[in-house]
Amino acid sequence: MTQESWMEGTLAAPLLGAVLALIAGRSAASAIGILTALVGSAASIGLAFAVSRGGSFRYAVGGWGAPLGIDLRVDALAAVMLAMTGVVGLCISVYAVGYFRGKEAEAASSRTNTGPAWLFWPMWLMLWGGMNALYLSGDLFNIYVALEVVGISGIGLIALAGGSAIAAALRYLLLGLAGSLLYIVGVELLYAGYATLDLEQLRQRIDAQPSTWLAAALMTAGLLAKSALFPLHFWLPPAHGHALAPVSAALSALVVKTGFYLLVRLWLDVFAALGTEHVTTFLGALGAAAVLWGGVQALQQERLKMMVAYSTVAQIGYLFMLFPLASMSGSLTGALLLAVSHAMSKAALFMCAGSVLAVYGHDRIQSLQGFGALMPMTAAAFALSSISLIGLPPSGGFAGKWMLLSAALAGGAWWWAAIIVLGGLLTAAYLLRVLAFAFLEPVVASSTRAPRAMELTSLILAGMAIAMNFALLPLHDLLHAGGAR
Template identity: 55%
Template sequence: MSGISFAAPWIPLLILLPLMAGALSFLFGPRGHRSLLAATMTGIWFSLIRLILEFENAGLQHYPIGGWGAPLGIDLRADGLSLAMLGMTATVGSFISLYALGYFAGDENRGIRFWPLWWLLWGALNAVFLSADLFNLYVTLELLSLSAVGLVVLAGDRDSLAAGLRYLLAALAGSLAYLMGVALLYGAYGTLSLERMAGLFRPEPANTLAASLITVGLMLKTALFPLHFWLPPAHGSALAPVSALLSGLVIKASFYMLLRLWFEVFPSALTEVFTQGIGSLGAIAVFAGAWLAFHQEKLKMLIAWSTVTQIGYLFLTFPLAAASPAGALTALSGGVYLAVSHAVAKAAVFLAAGAMLKVTDEDRIDRLEGVGRHLPISLFAFAMAGVSLMGLPPSGGFIAKWLLLNAALSSGQWWWAAVLVLGGLASAAYIFRVLRRCFLPPREYAAFHPVPLVMPLAALSLAGIALALGLAAAYPLRLLQTGTPLLLEASAPSTVAP
């Protein structure tokens, strides 16, 4: 895996195909979306599989745009970490797309506006995971944020418009902080390439300020406590497929950037005060998010606050990976695998909830009685995905938390192990609250409406994948670990999944 290939045409295709679909979707009517979806998804999956095969054979993949690589041009790069995130996006995005066909079947006006924004969002996500310089990351992150805001306000009601405006202001503030940090680093080193800057960065005062600005900006976009104020309203008020995209995929882009930057570009600035501090914010998010989720009256708001909890788990990666070189690979693998598992499971939960709300015309948890009888597939999908969110075997969430627990115990940081265990119990409380209500007999005058079969089946498929990530974790972890940030790759030992 030590070689580097510069002939990977599949890299730009992963970005161009969804962007082209976004442009073409303006020309197609509602009936044309199915053909465009089939063609674009086929092209994306074909390109991704070919890129994975190229990576397996030749190692790290580079693509200089226009033939001009860094520092004069823009490089795209694919390693194991990038491929894991691309695979996550393609899997979750494909099933959400199928779900959206059924969801918007009777609402052509919203469907016409959904598809261009979704294709732009998919292209921006792929571009984030393939970008290899700081400014290109900024551009792609901006496209991602603006597409996400447009999808939030697609619902068109007062709550979604207010949430979208709050999301927009938070995204712009985060982007401004990030861009200021990039400007400081470019002034100091005269390069924006991640690989070139990795060996140059020194924790001097100006550079520390730059790294701090970038970190705060990305934490705001990821919605880590206490910068989470925009997330529950945005995710809770959006349409069901949009909520699944936001919680499953969008917040993972900025978290990916934080991992990439701190463990590849800024590792010399990693201090115990910083890592323990960011881990403490994650721990607060775990319990505060679970408490607030349990006390929500609306189903989608409960799931949105659950996302705050799961984001907290992700940031435990920092103190665990920075504790010792020996445990870095285990912690990083656990953190990224948790992000992937959460993306699949949380998308399944939101899609299942969307089907429940379509059936009952109710968003209140105390009015979900009878759903278990009238929509058993969606409720089963909700329960299966909940297993992964709680971190129970045999799910991908269990494998990820097991790796994080091993890293915590091997480094002597037992308090993070306690957070992982107790947080899983807290998550179980709000998940079982919903399941208990759905199994109660229906109210006397309750009305239930049919939904397209593709909606519950899409949720069930993602929930099944969430469990499969635990049963077949060997290959994803091997692929992921070959993409561990370059500065840790040589010193970190291999990890065996339980």
């Protein structure tokens, strides 16, 4: 198969699956969902291999070409993000089958109705399709539309949990709309200035006009709000903490990375000619603040899901420390590795939280004594994810942080290095606090068990986060072969 057909498959499979799942309805939605997840993840992994062999390429949708039409751009950076979405997305889909089967059994025993729970499938596949469209796109307006697809499907998915999640979903909606508005005003200013929406053409034409700076500032503000970087993180913990477990996993592991990815594209590539040193330092400082603030907040949470959500606030901060270190060799590899292993371990953690909820009926950290004895697989998944999130060797988190640390030290920027280490200590504190309860004597003998598919997928994801330790060299080669930057 050619690069182009892998790309078309990556783009179209989740979109087609979404509309088919919608039309098919409750009875066939999950079957279509799993099938789509298999095809979609296979296509995105195939695309990553094709890029590592054939290098980056462009694709003119509709055959018109920029600036009139929309050009897609597939390079190593996009390929890594797509493959990450594919692998984690497949695991989330498998987990979701077990999760909703469990919910249905529960509803059947209490003679209630699961309501529109199957709507998870069309919305989740559409979310997946939106993320793929965003990573593939090389066009500012097309990215806006993809952001809207991601945002609106995310809101619907959060609202699936009902109750207090609906207020969180509404807040997410309002914030997302404000972010989109800022972004699109910036895009319009750039179009007015340079008569193109194509990222590559913009990069060549851009100059330091006042209106260009205004556009860049507006777009950055909008994207920062969407990626929940401190101090615009306030919407994330309630939204991710109240959603259903597979939804939290998808949002926290994958969706928050879209804003980060776009900012990397913009500030390390398109706007590079503007002379961006103070901007990248500013983004890094916000990231550092997020690492500390998110860590301290996570330490104080009573509920497991809220703690994991605050952990996302902190881990997003790590990614943004790429910006001030970007000129150092290896920093992009490190940040990407951190992003990918965070996606795996964070999805695994939210899955663990969902399994714990299914067994205990609550997720109050203080009352989780002995979950290690009751659900050993989940406890193992929790421990492995923690190793990667803290950054202990051997794990993807360790390798990524190591690359960032050495980049910081090579550049003489010891303060960034100090934040990286301090953040790791905070992460260890809040994760080990939960793990400590795993080894206590169980107080209640629970007869309910989490479905095997749920526990197993979380363990597989956590294991992959560890194995990412050995992805360092291949990833480094891919980034150089595939010509990201």
